[in-house]
Amino acid sequence: MLIKAEGKEYVLEEAGCYAFEIGEGLEVEGLDFERVSGFMEEGGVLEFEPAYYDSWCENCEHGKGGKAKSYRFLAFDFYIFTKEGRIVASSLDKDYQEHGVLAMEKKGMVDGSLLVEVVLCPNCGEYSIEVLPCDF
Numbered sequence: 539m540l541i542k543a544e545g546k547e548y549v550l551e552e553a554g555c556y557a558f559e560i561g562e563g564l565e566v567e568g569l570d571f572e573r574v575s576g577f578m579e580e581g582g583v584l585e586f587e588p589a590y591y592d593s594w595c596e597n598c599e600h601g602k603g604g605k606a607k608s609y610r611f612l613a614f615d616f617y618i619f620t621k622e623g624r625i626v627a628s629s630l631d632k633d634y635q636e637h638g639v640l641a642m643e644k645k646g647m648v649d650g651s652l653l654v655e656v657v658l659c660p661n662c663g664e665y666s667i668e669v670l671p672c673d674f
């Protein structure tokens with residue numbers, strides 16, 4: 539998929555995902571890499587923003603052992619909405635963009651949400667995905 543960050547375009551290859559992690563105890567039917575990257579694919583060109591973390595990229599270990607106190611990445615967040623433990627939508631969907639999660643919640647379409655954090659290393663161009671539980 540094509541993404542944008544600071545005016546540059548990057549291509550995220552599926553094979554470039556070096557880590558896909560699901561938060562402990564999260565049980566959601568059909569939650570896997572294919573489903574998550576499918577939502578991102580449908581979302582069009584995603585805008586990543588600079589983000590700073592206190593440890594280096596686990597994949598390329600760029601800057602490891604150096605004196606840096608923070609390491610620069612590019613990050614993108616979105617939400618996945620669930621109902622009774624099943625995935626129903628994401629914040630990248632047109633439905634959500636038009637009506638918002640409160641409307642979906644009101645209609646009884648959703649009863650839970652997950653935060654998806656995608657972190658891209660500008661050095662090696664590979665990325666990780668983490669899915670975490672999230673309260674409305």
Ligand SMILES: [Zn+2]
Pocket residue numbers: 595596597598599600659660661662663664
């Ligand atoms: Zn890296």
